[in-house]
Amino acid sequence: MIKAEGITKSFGTLKVLKGIDLYVEKGEIISIVGASGAGKTTLLQIIGTLDKADSGTIYINEQQLNTLKDTQLSDFRNKNIGFVFQFHQLLPEFTALENVMIPALIGKVKESLAKQRAKELLDMLGLTERMEHKPNELSGGEKQRVAVARALINNPAVILADEPSGSLDTENKEELHQLFFKLRDTLGQTFIIVTHDEHLASITDRTVHMKDGLIIDNPADSL
Numbered sequence: 001m002i003k004a005e006g007i008t009k010s011f012g013t014l015k016v017l018k019g020i021d022l023y024v025e026k027g028e029i030i031s032i033v034g035a036s037g038a039g040k041t042t043l044l045q046i047i048g049t050l051d052k053a054d055s056g057t058i059y060i061n062e063q064q065l066n067t068l069k070d071t072q073l074s075d076f077r078n079k080n081i082g083f084v085f086q087f088h089q090l091l092p093e094f095t096a097l098e099n100v101m102i103p104a105l106i107g108k109v110k111e112s113l114a115k116q117r118a119k120e121l122l123d124m125l126g127l128t129e130r131m132e133h134k135p136n137e138l139s140g141g142e143k144q145r146v147a148v149a150r151a152l153i154n155n156p157a158v159i160l161a162d163e164p165s166g167s168l169d170t171e172n173k174e175e176l177h178q179l180f181f182k183l184r185d186t187l188g189q190t191f192i193i194v195t196h197d198e199h200l201a202s203i204t205d206r207t208v209h210m211k212d213g214l215i216i217d218n219p220a221d222s223l
Contacts (some may be wrong), residue, residue, distance in 0.1 A: 003057075004046075017039045018214050019214070020056070029180060030192055031193060032208045033201050033208070042102070047158075048077065049081065060081070078154060084160050088135070092136060100149045103153050121153065127146065139177060144168065145176070145179065158192060212218075
């Protein structure tokens with residue numbers, strides 16, 4: 001479903017990724033852990049097409065991404081990849097509903113259909129009463145649930161999450177973590193999560209350990 005082969009990346013003379021191979025099955029929730037500077041976020045950004053590898057290939061649903069032109073890549077990213085960041089990245093001037101709709105509108109979905117889908121997602125995530133609120137009127141946990149709804153709006157093949165619970169308190173962390181599993185169980189959603197949270201890593205289907213630009217432990221190496 002998702003396959004990375006021989007991924008390398010350098011910034012100047014600094015080799016950040018030194019040959020990464022990773023396979024993720026549909027509906028799998030994996031965590032990527034390691035010390036700061038291990039290359040976790042760089043790998044996530046390359047899988048998400050936000051950055052380009054120096055060498056190697058990425059496949060998502062059998063589409064080889066490095067064969068796509070920039071406009072094709074942007075379209076593929078919009079339709080197939082959802083992102084959840086540590087600090088939600090909601091646009092402050094828009095309501096929760098409008099924030100969730102944005103990727104669908106970028107993908108040229110009819111506004112009425114985008115609004116219907118966004119309302120369904122926000123309702124599913126327990127935010128029915130908060131749809132018309134702007135980010136500064138929402139709690140930290142609510143903001144992240146809005147961000148998750150936004151990531152889901154285009155029915156992506158995979159959601160990439162970079163420290164998604166890093167800015168949350170214990171209660172909201174647990175709620176967000178359980179939400180990921182609910183979405184996998186109800187929607188068949190696939191997640192790749194970069195995290196320093198030991199509890200989150202311990203409950204994912206698989207934990208991939210990185211160190212100095214290499215995967216040093218991957219329970220699915222046999223795949």
